[in-house]
Amino acid sequence: MIGAFNLKKYFPVRGGVVGTQYLKAVDNVTLTVRRGEVVGVVGESGSGKSTLGRMLIRLLEPTGGEILFDAPEEEMVKYREALESGDKESAEMISRKYSLLRKKGSELRKLRTRMSMVFQDPYSSLDPRFRILDVIMEPMISTGYLRGEEARKKALDLLEEVGLPRAFGNRYPHELSGGQRQRVAIARALSTDPELVILDEPTSALDVSVQAQILNLLKEFRRRKNITMVLITHNIAVVSYMADRVAVMYSGRLMEIGDKDDVLTRPKHPYTMALISSVPRPRPGEARKRIVLKGDPPNLLSPPRGCVFHPRCPMAFHECGWTAEEVAEDINYLVQGKYYNVFGDNVKVIPLQDKVKVEGANPESIKKVLEVERENIRSLTAVKEVTEDSLLIIHAFQEPKLYKESERRSVSCLLYR
Numbered sequence: 001m002i003g004a005f006n007l008k009k010y011f012p013v014r015g016g017v018v019g020t021q022y023l024k025a026v027d028n029v030t031l032t033v034r035r036g037e038v039v040g041v042v043g044e045s046g047s048g049k050s051t052l053g054r055m056l057i058r059l060l061e062p063t064g065g066e067i068l069f070d071a072p073e074e075e076m077v078k079y080r081e082a083l084e085s086g087d088k089e090s091a092e093m094i095s096r097k098y099s100l101l102r103k104k105g106s107e108l109r110k111l112r113t114r115m116s117m118v119f120q121d122p123y124s125s126l127d128p129r130f131r132i133l134d135v136i137m138e139p140m141i142s143t144g145y146l147r148g149e150e151a152r153k154k155a156l157d158l159l160e161e162v163g164l165p166r167a168f169g170n171r172y173p174h175e176l177s178g179g180q181r182q183r184v185a186i187a188r189a190l191s192t193d194p195e196l197v198i199l200d201e202p203t204s205a206l207d208v209s210v211q212a213q214i215l216n217l218l219k220e221f222r223r224r225k226n227i228t229m230v231l232i233t234h235n236i237a238v239v240s241y242m243a244d245r246v247a248v249m250y251s252g253r254l255m256e257i258g259d260k261d262d263v264l265t266r267p268k269h270p271y272t273m274a275l276i277s278s279v280p281r282p283r284p285g286e287a288r289k290r291i292v293l294k295g296d297p298p299n300l301l302s303p304p305r306g307c308v309f310h311p312r313c314p315m316a317f318h319e320c321g322w323t324a325e326e327v328a329e330d331i332n333y334l335v336q337g338k339y340y341n342v343f344g345d346n347v348k349v350i351p352l353q354d355k356v357k358v359e360g361a362n363p364e365s366i367k368k369v370l371e372v373e374r375e376n377i378r379s380l381t382a383v384k385e386v387t388e389d390s391l392l393i394i395h396a397f398q399e400p401k402l403y404k405e406s407e408r409r410s411v412s413c414l415l416y417r
């Protein structure tokens with residue numbers, strides 16, 4: 001149905017001394033959604049979920065990558081293979097046929113009737129100046145899908161379908177409750193009979209009791225109209241209730257994707273493991289260790305090299321992307337703290353390009369510390385060698401790709417290379 005390939009969105013951020021920098025909100029995301037499927041996109045706030053959703057229906061222009069719409073699955077597989085093997089000619093041929101990003105004018109307007117979006121906040125997503133009926137009719141009119149009396153009749157029918165009285169058509173958004181407004185937003189999103197709907201946190205602004213009603217309404221529409229949905233949420237329970245497959249985002253990257261039950265019960269990516277371990281379980285007796293991540297998500301203006309998750313990853317190893325600065329910081333913390341008695345005052349830790357110089361320290365003592373602390377301080381795994389003059393040589397790193405872990409599961413982690 002729809003496929004995103006190496007999709008990117010870099011927002012320019014104008015700075016003082018450094019000039020314009022780019023915030024990598026979405027970076028190289030590849031995912032495909034089949035007709036009638038519900039794909040949940042989960043991740044913490046700021047992981048790029050909304051940006052991805054908006055790009056999928058071209059509410060936001062991507063910085064790079066491709067979106068294929070209405071392409072048969074074989075064509076999407078072929079496209080991906082062509083990208084991977086560098087076969088530009090085949091990729092171009094498929095792009096020309098199915099690229100959403102190349103559509104213009106009336107062709108694009110027509111496509112717009114086939115996709116829509118429901119936003120998180122029903123308070124701000126409905127224009128307060130318009131009556132409910134006009135709010136629902138607007139997408140039909142602006143895309144030319146239906147006009148006049150036909151559009152009006154359809155809007156009234158939709159009101160009923162979302163469980164609101166037809167008389168609500170004459171009201172204004174502020175006269176409705178949060179749940180009622182979200183029903184209107186859903187009616188509006190369905191007014192052009194789209195095949196694809198992006199739902200961006202459709203229930204997070206609502207009372208808990210209303211959330212289930214809205215989710216059930218969406219489920220019902222999905223069943224009756226075979227609508228394809230991309231459901232963006234930070235709430236694992238919502239995904240668990242609604243989705244067929246789950247995509248996990250972290251700092252603008254796709255960490256893993258697979259069938260819902262498989263991902264939620266057998267997470268493969270260390271980030272997904274941590275994310276899921278923080279969700280309370282329905283069966284409290286069940287043994288599960290909560291994985292608490294250290295640190296914060298990275299600054300997207302200068303994301304970590306290698307795997308974006310490596311600085312916080314409890315399983316990171318030597319090739320995950322450690323820099324001399326990261327290693328130096330951790331060594332410094334050890335020699336000035338826990339091992340102060342061994343090293344004393346005169347040790348200086350200096351990061352160089354791909355080495356760390358530990359001035360005034362005996363290489364054998366450094367080796368011993370590395371041996372003992374390696375398990376806890378993952379950056380130390382990146383030290384390949386300690387030379388006679390106490391130079392620590394850092395391992396080369398590799399950027400993870402999306403590796404196929406099984407037929408229906410892909411993970412972006414070197415553990416699955």
Ligand SMILES: Nc1ncnc2c1ncn2[C@@H]1O[C@H](COP(=O)(O)OP(=O)(O)OP(=O)(O)O)[C@@H](O)[C@H]1O
Pocket residue numbers: 011012023024025043044045046047048049050051052234300
């Ligand atoms: N127009 C913009 N200009 C600059 N940066 C932006 C813009 N829109 C989003 N961002 C940044 O891009 C990153 C991803 O934002 P996005 O809203 O996609 O994340 P999210 O996972 O949907 O989070 P949330 O659930 O909080 O909305 C954030 O760091 C955000 O600040």
